[in-house]
Amino acid sequence: MTAVVDLLLTRYNYVAVVLLLGIGVYMIGASENLVKKVIGMNVFQTGIFLFFMTSAFVTGGHVPIIKEGVERYVSPLPHVLILTAIVVGVSLTAVALALIVRIYAEYGTLQEDVLREIQTDE
Amino acid sequence: MTSPWVSDVLLAAAGAFILYAVVLLYRVVAGPTMQDRVIAVNVVGTNTVVVLALLSVALEETSFLDIALVYALLNFLMSIAISKFTVERGGVI
Amino acid sequence: MSDARRSPYVESTIIMTTVRVIAPFVMTYGLFVMFHGAKSPGGGFQGGAIVGALVLMLAFAFGADPTREWVNQRVVVGLLVVGVATFVGIGLATMALRGSFLEYAVIAGAKSSKYAIELIELGIGAIVSGVITSLFFLIDAGFDVEADAADAGGETPEETPGEPSSGEVGS
Amino acid sequence: MAPTPVEAGLLVVILGSALATAVLRDVLGSIIAFSAYSLGVAMLWVVLRAPDVGLTEAAVGAGVMTILLLLTIAKTVRPSEDRVLASFDPKTLVLVAAFVLALGATVPALPAVGSPDAPVVSSEVSQYYLDHAYKDTGVENVVTAVLAAYRGFDTLGEAVVVFTAGVAVVAVLKREVTA
Numbered sequence: 382m383t384a385v386v387d388l389l390l391t392r393y394n395y396v397a398v399v400l401l402l403g404i405g406v407y408m409i410g411a412s413e414n415l416v417k418k419v420i421g422m423n424v425f426q427t428g429i430f431l432f433f434m435t436s437a438f439v440t441g442g443h444v445p446i447i448k449e450g451v452e453r454y455v456s457p458l459p460h461v462l463i464l465t466a467i468v469v470g471v472s473l474t475a476v477a478l479a480l481i482v483r484i485y486a487e488y489g490t491l492q493e494d495v496l497r498e499i500q501t502d503e
Numbered sequence: 504m505t506s507p508w509v510s511d512v513l514l515a516a517a518g519a520f521i522l523y524a525v526v527l528l529y530r531v532v533a534g535p536t537m538q539d540r541v542i543a544v545n546v547v548g549t550n551t552v553v554v555l556a557l558l559s560v561a562l563e564e565t566s567f568l569d570i571a572l573v574y575a576l577l578n579f580l581m582s583i584a585i586s587k588f589t590v591e592r593g594g595v596i
Numbered sequence: 597m598s599d600a601r602r603s604p605y606v607e608s609t610i611i612m613t614t615v616r617v618i619a620p621f622v623m624t625y626g627l628f629v630m631f632h633g634a635k636s637p638g639g640g641f642q643g644g645a646i647v648g649a650l651v652l653m654l655a656f657a658f659g660a661d662p663t664r665e666w667v668n669q670r671v672v673v674g675l676l677v678v679g680v681a682t683f684v685g686i687g688l689a690t691m692a693l694r695g696s697f698l699e700y701a702v703i704a705g706a707k708s709s710k711y712a713i714e715l716i717e718l719g720i721g722a723i724v725s726g727v728i729t730s731l732f733f734l735i736d737a738g739f740d741v742e743a744d745a746a747d748a749g750g751e752t753p754e755e756t757p758g759e760p761s762s763g764e765v766g767s
Numbered sequence: 768m769a770p771t772p773v774e775a776g777l778l779v780v781i782l783g784s785a786l787a788t789a790v791l792r793d794v795l796g797s798i799i800a801f802s803a804y805s806l807g808v809a810m811l812w813v814v815l816r817a818p819d820v821g822l823t824e825a826a827v828g829a830g831v832m833t834i835l836l837l838l839t840i841a842k843t844v845r846p847s848e849d850r851v852l853a854s855f856d857p858k859t860l861v862l863v864a865a866f867v868l869a870l871g872a873t874v875p876a877l878p879a880v881g882s883p884d885a886p887v888v889s890s891e892v893s894q895y896y897l898d899h900a901y902k903d904t905g906v907e908n909v910v911t912a913v914l915a916a917y918r919g920f921d922t923l924g925e926a927v928v929v930f931t932a933g934v935a936v937v938a939v940l941k942r943e944v945t946a
Contacts, residue, residue: 384875388874388875390769390770391769391879391880392874392875392877392879393770393774393775393778393880394774394778395874395877395880396871396874397778397781397782399867399870399871399874400782400785400867401782402866402867402870403864403866403867403870404782404785404786404788404789405785406862406863406866407789407856407859407860407863408788408789410856410859410862410863411789411853411856411859412853414794416794416797416798416836416839416843417794417797419836420788420797420798420801420836421788421789423801423832424785424788424789424801424804427804427808430808430820431808431811434811434812434815434817434820435815435880436878436885436886436887436888437815437887437888438815438816438880438881438888439881439882439883439885439888440881440882440883441881442816442881442888443816444816444817444818445816445897445908445910446907446908446909447897447900447901447907447908447909448907454897454909455815455816455817455888456887456888456890456893457893457896457897457909457910457913458887458892458893458896458913459887460817460819460820460910461910461913461914461918463817464819464823464910464914465914465921465922465925467823467824467827468823468827468925468929469925469928469929469932471827471831471832471835472928472929472931472932472933473932474832474835474836475835475932475936476932476936476939478835478838478839479935479936479939479940480939481839481843482842482843482939482940483939483940485842485843491843
């Protein structure tokens with residue numbers, strides 16, 4: 382029990398990462414609607430972003446903009462990676478949404494089970 | 504230079520606003536109609552601007568104000584988009 | 597929410613006026629963020645996303661189709677080309693000056709690398725804003741099966757998402 | 768280092784809105800909860816001292832993402848609103864529980880949040896960028912320096928990815944010539 386409390390007190394962000402990844406996976410798996418699956422993918426993505434940003438953080442660190450008289454900065458490298466990852470994530474989401482629009486135009490539904498039925502019928 | 508005392512007060516205020524955001528989440532989940540949810544999220548957005556400004560002073564990082572500015576300029580877009588969608592669904596935008 | 601209460605949507609004066617007032621400031625701020633990547637947080641991605649959001653905002657207030665006509669498709673594609681050309685151009689220019697790709701130090705002049713970096717950030721901003729704008733217009737145009745069938749056998753369709761799809765504003 | 772009240776509150780906001788996104792049955796409600804989530808995440812980036820990422824999240828989350836999702840459901844149908852909450856899927860839940868447990872087992876091995884001995888913070892690479900960025904490039908913002916100078920080639924590739932996404936959307940939504 383104390384181990385769990387200790388974990389929550391010192392590694393709280395990582396615990397949140399794990400929970401976010403879980404929620405993301407649940408949404409991808411359990412949602413019937415394809416749009417909700419895409420939102421779940423985004424939640425999953427943000428969980429991973431949180432992991433990277435937490436790894437860059439240091440208590441008392443300053444924003445990585447060089448200033449006189451500041452000793453300790455947070456690490457800039459994960460910021461760069463995640464910065465590009467966010468933009469790539471938007472592009473990825475847009476492609477997924479375009480596919481969804483196309484699927485709807487072809488099959489007239491976004492419910493996963495109905496789509497599966499249509500595909501077995503064909 | 505913000506004195507530690509002032510900085511603590513500002514951080515506490517930021518914490519209170521975040522607590523308020525937690526309470527608003529109830530309205531987002533429960534809110535009987537979509538309009539309730541939209542307004543709740545809009546309040547969270549305005550909250551965000553305030554929290555960012557408070558954090559900017561408390562942590563002495565003026566660069567955070569830039570983000571607050573982006574939210575102040577763009578936040579209404581989200582709410583209006585969803586409101587328009589609920590007025591005439593499908594026919595928005 | 598019920599269908600019985602649905603009334604034809606008319607453009608809201610409040611939204612149009614607000615956007616008309618705010619849009620120049622958002623544009624200025626987006627450009628500020630792009631230019632100021634060196635000293636404060638900001639840069640091409642952020643500025644590009646803000647400018648892209650501005651176009652979305654305009655499309656909201658005035659309807660997507662007028663905005664699509666106003667923001668010419670050629671301008672968007674031009675933005676993309678200019679962005680990529682800036683980026684690759686600077687990279688190749690440093691190679692022509694016997695450095696390696698994107699080795700700014702070989703460019704003569706004080707603070708040359710700073711200005712080169714800011715130019716590249718502008719290029720990235722052009723790419724990102726162009727892509728976001730075109731993604732919006734493309735998804736908004738949607739995919740129309742009937743129109744597709746009608747077009748079949750016709751001339752090669754122009755790759756502009758210009759055709760109004762069903763269910764647009766203004767009905 | 769225990770979480771400050773601000774950090775703890777933000778994590779509650781984020782997890783709560785993520786849960787709301789998952790449990791709301793209506794897609795529109797889900798999108799609304801997702802925008803609340805994005806607001807919380809942007810605040811958390813600021814607390815983690817990453818203004819560049821926060822700025823991107825602000826511009827993307829407040830404007831672009833919500834509108835793209837809305838456009839998509841405007842083009843398609845929404846499920847009827849007979850129930851507020853989505854039905855539970857016990858099978859997926861078991862799977863997710865296993866996944867969470869497996870991931871959770873790795874958490875104790877990670878360094879404490881904000882510890883100065885954490886590998887990323889104390890690594891040579893981070894320190895090199897912080898020490899040399901201004902001298903090498905004349906740019907105060909190290910994130911920009913790394914983005915455009917040290918890892919400029921990566922950024923070019925990344926711009927290509929964004930561009931490719933645009934092309935992919937054109938390819939998906941294009942009217943095909945069947946003749």
